[in-house]
Amino acid sequence: MSDALNGLRFAALNTLRNRRRSAVTAAVAALGSAAILLAGGFALATYRGLAEASARSSGHLVVATPAHFERDEELPLADGLDGAAMLRERLLADPAVRQVLPRVEFSGLVSNGDKSAVMMAAGIDPDAEFAVKGPFLDVKAGRVLGRDDRAAVLLGEGLARSLRATPGIGLTLLASTSGGALNALDVTVVGIVATGVPEIDQRLLYTDLASAQGLLATPRVSSLGVFLDRMAHTEPARQRLQAALPGLALRSWRDQAVFYRSVKALYDRIFGALGLVIGGIVVFVVANAMAMAIIERTREIGTLRALGTLPGPLTRSLALEGLLLGGAGAVVGALLALAVAGALLAFPVQMPPPPGRSVGYPLLIAVDPALGAATVGAITGLAALAAALVARRTVRRPLAEALAHV
Numbered sequence: 001m002s003d004a005l006n007g008l009r010f011a012a013l014n015t016l017r018n019r020r021r022s023a024v025t026a027a028v029a030a031l032g033s034a035a036i037l038l039a040g041g042f043a044l045a046t047y048r049g050l051a052e053a054s055a056r057s058s059g060h061l062v063v064a065t066p067a068h069f070e071r072d073e074e075l076p077l078a079d080g081l082d083g084a085a086m087l088r089e090r091l092l093a094d095p096a097v098r099q100v101l102p103r104v105e106f107s108g109l110v111s112n113g114d115k116s117a118v119m120m121a122a123g124i125d126p127d128a129e130f131a132v133k134g135p136f137l138d139v140k141a142g143r144v145l146g147r148d149d150r151a152a153v154l155l156g157e158g159l160a161r162s163l164r165a166t167p168g169i170g171l172t173l174l175a176s177t178s179g180g181a182l183n184a185l186d187v188t189v190v191g192i193v194a195t196g197v198p199e200i201d202q203r204l205l206y207t208d209l210a211s212a213q214g215l216l217a218t219p220r221v222s223s224l225g226v227f228l229d230r231m232a233h234t235e236p237a238r239q240r241l242q243a244a245l246p247g248l249a250l251r252s253w254r255d256q257a258v259f260y261r262s263v264k265a266l267y268d269r270i271f272g273a274l275g276l277v278i279g280g281i282v283v284f285v286v287a288n289a290m291a292m293a294i295i296e297r298t299r300e301i302g303t304l305r306a307l308g309t310l311p312g313p314l315t316r317s318l319a320l321e322g323l324l325l326g327g328a329g330a331v332v333g334a335l336l337a338l339a340v341a342g343a344l345l346a347f348p349v350q351m352p353p354p355p356g357r358s359v360g361y362p363l364l365i366a367v368d369p370a371l372g373a374a375t376v377g378a379i380t381g382l383a384a385l386a387a388a389l390v391a392r393r394t395v396r397r398p399l400a401e402a403l404a405h406v
Helices: 001-057 066-068 084-092 126-133 157-163 209-216 231-244 258-296 298-306 309-348 369-395 399-403
Strands: 062-063 099-113 117-125 136-140 152-156 170-176 182-194 205-207 224-228 249-252
Touching: 001 126, 001 231, 001 369, 062 066, 062 231, 066 249, 084 099, 084 224, 099 126, 099 157, 099 209, 099 249, 117 157, 117 170, 117 231, 152 157, 157 182, 157 205, 170 209, 170 224, 182 205, 182 209, 182 309, 205 209, 224 231, 231 249, 258 298, 258 309, 258 369, 298 369
Parallel strands: 117 205, 152 182
Antiparallel strands: 062 224, 062 249, 099 117, 099 170, 099 224, 136 182, 152 205, 170 182
16 A cells, blocks of 8 residues: 555656646646536436427327327327226326326318418317426417317417417317318417427417317327336336236337437437547647656666666556546546536526527536546546556667667
8 A cells, every 4th residue: 555655656746847748738638528528418418308308298108009109090090099098097006107198199270261271289188288298388479278278279389370360369170080071170279389399380289188089079099198207217117017008009208209319329429429539639648748758757767777677667657647647637627517517507508599499498518427437537547548658668668778868
């Protein structure tokens, strides 16, 4: 133990022989660590935000018939669920299930009498939907659907603009029933909402579950969204519920979240490449600094060799210098990244809208202990490795050449 402490003390004193060079080396390691942690924290915050949004939209689990996921329906709710109320009670009996939301998805036309537009509609249980999901819609005018609303609709902002609809106006919904006949339903607009995705807002329509089932002339629902108490319980709950419901199919939010998977795959490649580039820069700078320090001490190393010091201990001592510089810089970089993450919480910064969306989102940096430890360890290890590689060549130079070095 004492030999190890003496070695560290000796290495620390050697790093102070040229404070400016050591400070520059540590600063590069600090900036590299901070850059990796900030980029990685941004990616993790993005993953978590998209995961929560996906789970909140569809449910942590989606229960439906196998055909619902495998093919397009020829008629509305041809592959829908029967006995949704009884199935909902069975799902709620699981201790991890917080809420189960029925959903009827259908398409058709919506008309104001003079003009018709295509709609992508959803029948929902209003109270449960907005209580569980929270304010997932931005209300532009009017209000959201309530418990007692019947034959009432929420329109997407783009669809309302196309129909020149305002809260209180009457519209007519036209859709095919589950038997293939054409049916119509007069409804009243109670609110205009926006999702932040213009393409969706141009077709979006929400109505209550009973009105949707009446329009389609069926008691079926398209699917049941199962909301759990924790995201981490998704896979255990899926396996447990699938065993209890062998005739049905259960998909997790991840299976339904195509956008999340695409963004994660893209970010993994981008930030993986960024980490490699930054790591390479840190190795190069540390190796260059250590090479200059070691070359300046070539005669000193030759003298130590002449006095009987073996190459191995000398290499380890010089590698310890690189380890101390890289480790100190990495810790400072981690603290810097932590400070930036905290500052963004205290002073929010709004990012511009990404492609395909009309609203921005807050810039957040996730603080992940595992990522921090891995980054600090990697930067420290790379610095020590770079120093060891440079030192190994110098300590093995012939003694006469080392002693004559000027």
